Amino acid sequence: MPRKLAVASSPVRDLLALVNRPEVISFAGGLPAPELFDVDALRAAFDKAVSRRSLQYAPTEGDLDLRGHVAARLTARGLPTGAADLLVTTGSQQALTLLVTALLEPGAVVAVEEPTYLAALQAFQLAGARVVPVAGDEHGMDPAALAEVVERERPELLYLVPTFANPTGRTLTAARRREIAALADRHGLWVVEDDPYGELRYRGEPEPALATFSERVLYLGSFSKIGAPGLRLGWLRAPAELLRTLVIVKQAADLHTSTIDQAAAAVYLADNDLDAHVRGLCAAYRERRDAMLSALPSALPEGARWSDPDGGMFVWVTLPGDVDTAELLPKALAQDVAFVPGAPFFATVPDRSALRLSFTTNTVADIAEGVRRLGIALG
């Protein structure tokens, strides 16, 4: 059997099992809050969108109306984009895997932040790539460290969640974005800017997309965190030549993304104010983030550190001393609270004292109670 069958387990999936008991307050997911979904407007959009055309096969590139709406929103956010610059994907996870298929041979080197999104690490692993971490700090990846890695390892690809990173919540500064883009241009390095969370900002001013600084930056966006993930809609912005290759790879992957889901999203974007909806999401998530950040000091032991994210969904906690958060998890579950241990987010040497908390899916009251339970489990 081939190497690929050696991919033994899937931490995200295994962890989804944790959140099933109703009495558990789960900070483990990376899910948007279902009570904030715009259910009635989405139902109306599907009602309007179902047609003989939307039930039929469709071009691989994606629905032209949807691409137009997405392009207009990206342009309004400062990244000039036309519909023809975009490929609609079956979630941005698919965009990542299409890029891996198109750009990486087995043995290719991929540079990443560490810790980083674990399903990206799995996609690189499935492709037989070698993942090399690049050092950073609370302002994101360090361009000097990247320059050193590029020199030494000659990576094909750099993968980044530059805004409100998963799992750390960190945001790369504008100055560093500029330096990293220049480095990519100079060395012919492809950069994946994975941006599912960028619109979920609760404080401060938006940073320019990394893709504004270089054609080598491939921008991935998603409807999952600002609309609803059940539609599996993402988009990829890339130069024309690479886009042509990606269309061929996508055709082999699933011919095209659901025609009806694309049509419903296009109707939804035409008939509703998504910016207003996102402002509502931000107001709710800001309160939940604040509830978590104000509860943590009295629950966590002396010497614990945690991130203070300007947006997104996650707080990253590092505990003091020689502790393994994977071993703490059963104790937390015994207290009816869940988190994700930090180790799987590392490509190389894991920091076993870290854990990820998501603040999006619980009420302010449940967040306070959940953090209290976490404190008992750690005590």
Add this chain to the structure above:
Amino acid sequence: MPRKLAVASSPVRDLLALVNRPEVISFAGGLPAPELFDVDALRAAFDKAVSRRSLQYAPTEGDLDLRGHVAARLTARGLPTGAADLLVTTGSQQALTLLVTALLEPGAVVAVEEPTYLAALQAFQLAGARVVPVAGDEHGMDPAALAEVVERERPELLYLVPTFANPTGRTLTAARRREIAALADRHGLWVVEDDPYGELRYRGEPEPALATFSERVLYLGSFSKIGAPGLRLGWLRAPAELLRTLVIVKQAADLHTSTIDQAAAAVYLADNDLDAHVRGLCAAYRERRDAMLSALPSALPEGARWSDPDGGMFVWVTLPGDVDTAELLPKALAQDVAFVPGAPFFATVPDRSALRLSFTTNTVADIAEGVRRLGIALG
């Protein structure tokens, strides 16, 4: 740039461009007839299915209700199946690519019928596999020829559309199915039984699925031809161990298939009689097949041969003499009729005198007129 970027073109896609002029009668597509879609019932199903749950992320394996309905239908058709034996995929195209990713290393050998489904050939090509054809006749692949190829080439995988094949319309006999399954068992060969058309039978009795004869046969089914392709819903039946691996590969591919499309299909299957709908499709497609088969003799030149399919969507035509159907296509388009030249369906040495006609999307009157135009183009 990696080898994969050398995949230059995409015949299916390029050909979709042909059908856009409204005056063209196109036999080129492989599309179901949109006027036969059960639009109102599907709209009602989406209306009922949209909910906070169906807008959220979901398990990679797929919606349990949908898998239950599909398992019951497969069981009723003679292939005993439980919901746990199935993985829901984003169309059966995705099932094929997941299998390729899980089972094939670059350089692996894949045995195929020739001609065969061209997007399958492209998926094997993208994976860096070597495709080896196996001889057959109007009753499908010849088991003795397969035995010889297995002995000589040691393929990892055999890919087959055993019922109403694309592009030939051929169906493998029950006796040959049994022999091929036994061969697979004996040699540890994986067999992909791609069955999008099996329910579209217009004559004769169903053959047992190849998968009824061996655990080595991986069965792929689809909602695209019996329901609607716009939902991108397929399913894969495989042994438990392989299914676990495929779930991991699918997680990297798109996390999961659209929650809302799966929920809508489950509602549709619960609230409607799909068997009755399929009987209606068969009645309409039977008339269209008959219209094509009765028009061909007077339109095609002396010495032309064509298949006489018991079901499915395609008639496969072979023209006499030293003719290249790719060169005939512009002449046909000048007469406002379209077909697919046969060459891209061959993995090795193409038969350039062949062409594929689909009879599903045109009325009986348009089929007669289209075949008349084809006769003029060939004249």
